[in-house]
Amino acid sequence: MYEVEVKVPAGRDRIRSRLETLETTPLGTVVQVDTYYDAPHRTFAETDEALRIRSERRPEVGAETRLTYKGPLVDDESKTREEIETTIADDDRIDAILRNLGFEPAATVRKERERFTLEDGEYTVTVDDVDGVGEYVEVETEVEAKAALESARNGVYEILERLELDPDDQIRTSYLGLLLEAEGDSSR
Amino acid sequence: MYEVEVKVPAGRDRIRSRLETLETTPLGTVVQVDTYYDAPHRTFAETDEALRIRSERRPEVGAETRLTYKGPLVDDESKTREEIETTIADDDRIDAILRNLGFEPAATVRKERERFTLEDGEYTVTVDDVDGVGEYVEVETEVEAKAALESARNGVYEILERLELDPDDQIRTSYLGLLLEAEGDSSR
Numbered sequence: 001m002y003e004v005e006v007k008v009p010a011g012r013d014r015i016r017s018r019l020e021t022l023e024t025t026p027l028g029t030v031v032q033v034d035t036y037y038d039a040p041h042r043t044f045a046e047t048d049e050a051l052r053i054r055s056e057r058r059p060e061v062g063a064e065t066r067l068t069y070k071g072p073l074v075d076d077e078s079k080t081r082e083e084i085e086t087t088i089a090d091d092d093r094i095d096a097i098l099r100n101l102g103f104e105p106a107a108t109v110r111k112e113r114e115r116f117t118l119e120d121g122e123y124t125v126t127v128d129d130v131d132g133v134g135e136y137v138e139v140e141t142e143v144e145a146k147a148a149l150e151s152a153r154n155g156v157y158e159i160l161e162r163l164e165l166d167p168d169d170q171i172r173t174s175y176l177g178l179l180l181e182a183e184g185d186s187s188r
Numbered sequence: 189m190y191e192v193e194v195k196v197p198a199g200r201d202r203i204r205s206r207l208e209t210l211e212t213t214p215l216g217t218v219v220q221v222d223t224y225y226d227a228p229h230r231t232f233a234e235t236d237e238a239l240r241i242r243s244e245r246r247p248e249v250g251a252e253t254r255l256t257y258k259g260p261l262v263d264d265e266s267k268t269r270e271e272i273e274t275t276i277a278d279d280d281r282i283d284a285i286l287r288n289l290g291f292e293p294a295a296t297v298r299k300e301r302e303r304f305t306l307e308d309g310e311y312t313v314t315v316d317d318v319d320g321v322g323e324y325v326e327v328e329t330e331v332e333a334k335a336a337l338e339s340a341r342n343g344v345y346e347i348l349e350r351l352e353l354d355p356d357d358q359i360r361t362s363y364l365g366l367l368l369e370a371e372g373d374s375s376r
Contacts, residue, residue, distance in 0.1 A: 041229035041290060051289065067276075069285040084284045087277035096272045097257040101239065102229060 002074065002143050003083050004152045006160060008169040010137040012114075015127050018163045019116055024125070027115035031057045034109045035095070036176050040102030048072035048081075050176070051103065055091050065091040073172075074146070109133075109175045123159050133178045137165065190262065190331050191271050192340045194348060196357040198325040200302075203315050206351045207304055212313070215303035219245045222297045223283070224364050228290030236260035236269075238364070239291065243279050253279040262334070297321075297363045311347050321366045325353065 037051045044050055050070040057063045064087060071082035088094045095105070111130040118125060126138040139159045143152045157167040173181070225239045232238055238258040245251045252275060259270035276282045283293070299318040306313060314326040327347045331340045345355040361369070 039289065049288075051285075067282070067285060069288050071288060084281050084288065086281035086285070089275035093272050093274040094255070097239075097255060097274070100237075100257050100259060100272065101227065 001083070002146060002149060002152075003081065003140060004143065004149060004156055005138055005140040006153075006156050006167060006170045007136050007138045008160065008165050008167075008171065010127075010135060010163075010165055012127050012129060012135050015125075015137050015163060016114075019125065019127075022118060022162060024116040024118050025121070027117060027124075028058060029112060029114045031112055032110070034111075034176075035105050036107050036109070037098055037103040038106045040104075050174075051098075053088070053091060053094060053098075063091075065089075065094065067094055074149075107176055107180060109179055111175065118159060123155065125159065125163070128175075130175050130179070132182055133175055136171070136175075137163065139163075189271070190334060190337060190340075191269065191328060192331065192337060192344055193326055193328040194341075194344050194355060194358045195324050195326045196348065196353050196355075196359065198315075198323060198351075198353055200315050200317060200323050203313075203325050203351060204302075207313065207315075210306060210350060212304040212306055213309070215305060215312075216246065217300060217302045219300055220298070222299075222364075223293050224295050224297070225286055225291040226294045228292075238362075239286075241276075241279060241282060241286075251279075253277075253282065255282055262337075295364055295367060297367055299363065306347060311343065313347065313351070316363075318363050318367070320370055321363055324359070324363075325351065327351075 033055045035053045037053075038044065039049075039051065042049070049072060050068075052068045052070070054066045054068060055063055056066070066085050067088050068083060068085040071084075073081050099105075109130065111128050111133075113129075114127040116125045116127075117123065122141060124138075124140045126140065128136045128138065130136065139156045141152050141156055143149060160167050171178070221243045223241045225241075226232065227237075227239065230237070237260060238256075240256045240258070242254045242256060243251055244254070254273050255276050256271060256273040261269050287293075297318065299316050299321075301317075302315040304313045304315075305311065310329060312326075312328045314328065316324045316326065318324065327344045329340050329344055331337060348355050359366070
């Protein structure tokens with residue numbers, strides 16, 4: 001499974017009012033706390049991989065923890081990478097297992113996300129407020145086969161345009177990368 | 189949490205009839221398929237650690253998958269090691285995450301286990317039939333503190349004696365180790 005995801009900086013209020021003019025299904029708001037790990041045997045920044053524990057809290061539903069591996073970018077034009085994810089029963093224990101294997105927590109990204117689907121669930125629009133980073137919109141879709149990537153990317157660009165956003169403004173740096181850059185700036 | 193576990197070779201029929209004379213609570217029979225992984229950055233056989241995915245099937249309940257890290261032995265007299273375990277929603281995906289991180293499946297141990305508790309759940313007696321290895325009994329208890337290990341071990345020995353088994357017959361080699369030894373023998 002491949003995820004095509006394009007992210008651009010955008011104020012939440014402006015996007016919310018644009019979304020009101022489109023046919024969307026609101027999926028609600030969640031708080032996500034993501035902990036990224038360093039590997040003992042590879043430098044993920046060089047291999048362009050990531051290992052993450054995500055704890056997600058939804059009002060009325062409670063917390064859920066997932067372990068996610070993200071592979072290197074397979075597509076230069078958008079943020080497309082292989083992603084493997086499974087739900088984990090106990091966040092403290094998966095953290096303890098990773099630490100015992102030599103993986104160390106490197107950084108934590110906390111954000112509030114508001115999600116909407118468009119076109120019968122084909123696209124997801126995510127309006128993010130990321131602690132220490134800022135406000136962004138992500139438009140995302142998924143495809144099974146690598147051959148379908150180009151048309152998926154064009155579909156994502158079209159959604160961006162309907163939100164009056166410019167695909168050329170896209171940022172390929174992850175929130176983790178943006179946070180590390182921001183922390184670097186503030187410590188100067 | 190520390191697990192005190194003593195294992196001795198013992199025929200299932202003989203143990204079943206001994207257990208009938210004691211006050212036990214039968215916990216039922218499960219089939220466990222354990223896949224052990226090699227690490228890319230450590231030789232677990234040397235560090236005396238293990239990383240395992242266990243898929244357990246119970247009649248009427250279905251399958252459950254757990255990821256387990258076992259630390260090195262902390263006690264020479266019994267098989268006592270730190271163990272961290274969490275339930276995982278998807279066995280194929282946790283396997284794919286581990287493989288992408290460079291962990292490789294090394295061996296698979298399949299066994300049928302029948303479990304009983306004694307003394308209000310303080311001790312667990314497990315009657316195992318391990319594919320390619322043979323029939324064994326494990327007596328096990330858990331303690332929170334390292335200081336409680338000696339009395340826990342004595343309690344385990346006492347249960348073994350009530351089963352007419354000799355604590356001196358105990359085998360410290362894991363089923364994985366026994367399987368690898370058996371496979372080594374048969375390939376000579």
